[in-house]
Amino acid sequence: MNAGIEGIVGMYVKLGELDTLQRMKEHRQNLLEQCVDTANFSFDVTRSIYRSDLEVIEAGIESLSGEVTGHVDVFNENRIAGWALYDQHPDKRVTIDIYFNGELVAEVIADQFRKDLLKLNKGDGHHAFMFEPPAGSYQPPLQLEIRAAKRKVLKAVTVEQPAVSAEPAMDAEAK
Known part of the structure; x- marks a missing residue:
């Protein structure tokens, strides 16, 4: 060093x-x-x-x-979406890394607006992210991992069946 x-x-x-x-x-x-x-x-x-x-x-x-707070609301072959923010600096946007079978397939910024986040005092509400996997890339069995700021794992799951989806959890306060 x-x-x-x-x-x-x-x-x-x-x-x-x-x-x-x-x-x-x-x-x-x-x-x-x-x-x-x-x-x-x-x-x-x-x-x-x-x-x-x-x-x-x-x-x-x-x-x-500071710490990253966030949640993955939806993950399926059409869309991976959720939200993330830095607790101490909600004005800074969090980078989200999406991995399929250990390989980085996307890097997106959690900067999209969601009214529910604003209502719950989650920064300025511009902390949502969304990624549309390329056609055919979301093929079960699939190890899916979604990381915020390179360090916090928001979701790590093995997808066994096609079209697996988590129900949208719009209540950010519960996270």
């Missing part, structure tokens, strides 16, 4: 600078994407450093964002 990045991230965490940490993360991700090997040069060491930096930055973001 790079002690310098740990110190910088620690300082921004103490100051509550979530936006600054988000910008640092985007910057490191952009740098990582630019590390393309050539016939004469390998960026393996540089990529390793940037990945390590990203782990530290993401840990800082996680500590400032």
